Amino acid sequence: xxxxxxxxxxxxxxxxxxxxxxxxxxxxxxxxxxxxxxxxxxxxxxxxxxxxxxxxxxxxxxxxxxxxxxxxxxxxxxxxxxxxxxxxxxxxxxxxxxxxxxxxxxxxxxxxxxxxxxxxxxxxxxxxxxxxxxxxxxxxxxxxxxxxxxxxxxxxxxxxxxxxxxxxxxxxxxxxxxxxxxxxxxxxxxxxxxxxxxxxxxxxxxxxxxxxxxxxxxxxxxxxxxxxxxxxxxxxxxxxxxxxxxxxxxxxxxxxxxxxxxxxxxxxxxxxxxxxxxxxxxxxxxxxxxxxxxxxxxxxxxxxxxxxxxxxxxxxxxxxxxxxxxxxxxxxxxxxxxxxxxxxxxxxxxxxxxxxxxxxxxxxxxxxxxxxxxxxxxxxxxxxxxxxxxxxxxxxxxxxxxxxxxxxxxxxxxxxxxxxxxxxxxxxxxxxxxxxxxxxxxxxxxxxxxxxxxxxxxxxxxxxxxxxxxxxxxxxxxxx
Amino acid sequence: xxxxxxxxxxxxxxxxxxxxxxxxxxxxxxxxxxxxxxxxxxxxxxxxxxxxxxxxxxxxxxxxxxxxxxxxxxxxxxxxx
Numbered sequence: 039x040x041x042x043x044x045x046x047x048x049x050x051x052x053x054x055x056x057x058x059x060x061x062x063x064x065x066x067x068x069x070x071x072x073x074x075x076x077x078x079x080x081x082x083x084x085x086x087x088x089x090x091x092x093x094x095x096x097x098x099x100x101x102x103x104x105x106x107x108x109x110x111x112x113x114x115x116x117x118x119x120x121x122x123x124x125x126x127x128x129x130x131x132x133x134x135x136x137x138x139x140x141x142x143x144x145x146x147x148x149x150x151x152x153x154x155x156x157x158x159x160x161x162x163x164x165x166x167x168x169x170x171x172x173x174x175x176x177x178x179x180x181x182x183x184x185x186x187x188x189x190x191x192x193x194x195x196x197x198x199x200x201x202x203x204x205x206x207x208x209x210x211x212x213x214x215x216x217x218x219x220x221x222x223x224x225x226x227x228x229x230x231x232x233x234x235x236x237x238x239x240x241x242x243x244x245x246x247x248x249x250x251x252x253x254x255x256x257x258x259x260x261x262x263x264x265x266x267x268x269x270x271x272x273x274x275x276x277x278x279x280x281x282x283x284x285x286x287x288x289x290x291x292x293x294x295x296x297x298x299x300x301x302x303x304x305x306x307x308x309x310x311x312x313x314x315x316x317x318x319x320x321x322x323x324x325x326x327x328x329x330x331x332x333x334x335x336x337x338x339x340x341x342x343x344x345x346x347x348x349x350x351x352x353x354x355x356x357x358x359x360x361x362x363x364x365x366x367x368x369x370x371x372x373x374x375x376x377x378x379x380x381x382x383x384x385x386x387x388x389x390x391x392x393x394x395x396x397x398x399x400x401x402x403x404x405x406x407x408x409x410x411x412x413x414x415x416x417x418x419x420x421x422x423x424x425x426x427x428x429x430x431x432x433x434x435x436x437x438x439x440x441x442x443x444x445x446x447x448x449x450x451x452x453x454x455x456x457x458x459x460x461x462x463x464x465x466x467x468x469x470x471x472x473x474x475x476x477x478x479x480x481x482x483x484x485x486x487x488x489x490x491x492x493x494x495x496x497x498x499x500x501x502x503x504x505x506x507x508x509x510x511x512x513x514x515x516x517x518x
Numbered sequence: 519x520x521x522x523x524x525x526x527x528x529x530x531x532x533x534x535x536x537x538x539x540x541x542x543x544x545x546x547x548x549x550x551x552x553x554x555x556x557x558x559x560x561x562x563x564x565x566x567x568x569x570x571x572x573x574x575x576x577x578x579x580x581x582x583x584x585x586x587x588x589x590x591x592x593x594x595x596x597x598x599x
Binding site: 179318329333334335338339341345347348352380384387388391 | 537557558560561562564577578580581
């Protein structure tokens with residue numbers, strides 16, 4: 039079920055009403071049933087995969103906690119990790135690994151006999167397996183008590199707002215909330231609804247509109263040249279931001295309506311002045327996951343290598359992060375480029391500080407933000423292009439300075455409309471976000487009902503007149 | 519060695535590694551309080567502390583630290599042992 043669908047609207051109203059109508063002791067059951075329904079909307083039989091890992095991780099948590107020896111604790115953790123990574127490996131990486139084996143075989147003149155698997159990737163698999171692993175790791179580290187209530191543990195993995203595209207929660211933040219009783223609080227409910235509305239606006243008015251132009255550029259129908267590629271990649275940066283942060287807003291908002299607090303996933307990422315800073319602001323729940331469970335242990339164990347331990351940790355972690363996003367080499371390239379950029383920043387930090395502190399602060403900040411944004415815009419080409427072939431054509435096009443205005447008349451009327459409306463709505467978005475970012479203004483919006491009605495009323499009008507309804511798209515991150 | 523003395527020495531190490539002479543550590547200081555102290559530089563701090571006191575921490579010790587006080591305690595218990 040997509041958050042941007044009529045089905046979800048009905049589902050949300052129905053579940054939330056029942057939630058507040060039921061006594062506390064039945065609410066976990068309602069949420070669990072609702073979450074199962076939400077998941078089964080995509081492909082019902084895949085609920086069995088979830089069931090499999092939930093049962094294993096539930097018992098792994100209890101066994102880790104009650105194990106007598108450190109070796110036994112470790113054994114149960116490893117069992118849980120193998121089960122989770124195993125499911126990921128089969129459903130997400132089997133064919134990718136197989137393709138690479140085929141490539142290697144061909145190189146040496148053999149034929150690969152391993153059969154191809156014809157399966158559809160279960161939705162949100164990478165998200166909920168990571169969340170499940172976070173549970174057993176935290177129990178292993180002694181930061182979380184094993185959950186004894188099987189229904190509540192299942193709900194931790196399956197809670198519908200964050201089931202298919204995060205935020206990837208930690209047990210310390212989530213599990214206790216399912217035991218708590220939340221009452222109806224008008225202000226909280228309204229603030230949750232407003233967050234959902236803002237998320238829907240970002241998705242339907244911005245992301246889905248920009249995607250029409252982005253798709254047209256990447257399709258190659260109109261050729262590639264500097265201006266056209268720049269527009270397409272610029273729009274994609276905002277498309278993916280509005281798509282994914284819009285999803286997170288709806289997730290956080292719908293949970294907040296019921297009283298749950300999910301972790302913040304975005305913090306104005308395009309304000310970042312370094313790539314390192316960007317990863318503290320973009321998909322925070324994933325970057326902290328990697329930092330806590332992969333990067334930090336690697337670097338601690340390799341710390342004898344000095345600074346190179348950090349470089350190795352960064353590149354390796356972002357290699358895995360690329361792979362997490364998608365089973366394909368372009369995603370890996372995208373990840374590794376981020377790892378290299380952060381290593382560069384780490385190695386040159388003192389030098390950069392000394393050199394650029396001579397510039398005026400505003401100029402230094404503006405230039406830094408611009409460089410970061412252009413870097414993101416560029417490396418996202420690997421993320422968005424469906425193959426290396428397309429990615430290289432797009433990059434080549436970036437240096438083709440010829441004939442942009444000539445191709446404009448060839449655009450369909452619908453494309454020209456989306457180009458114009460997309461730019462206009464993006465400008466609105468930038469202004470809105472500037473106000474959200476400003477503490478004084480966002481406080482004013484919180485305290486003044488009249489201003490709130492004016493702003494949301496205006497947004498509603500934009501939504502009705504310029505929303506991209508014919509082109510309702512799935513969320514980009516659902517595929518991961 | 520006294521806690522206060524360790525804290526002062528840690529302060530020197532922090533200033534040196536993070537290249538920020540304004541740092542004033544207390545036991546309650548966390549990574550959130552110092553801009554330069556992020557996960558990339560954390561490990562540089564650990565290495566510098568280990569070198570200074572000629573001690574070696576375990577991975578789980580390092581990961582259990584929540585603030586500077588925990589770090590100072592860890593140093594103290596290593597030196598005392």
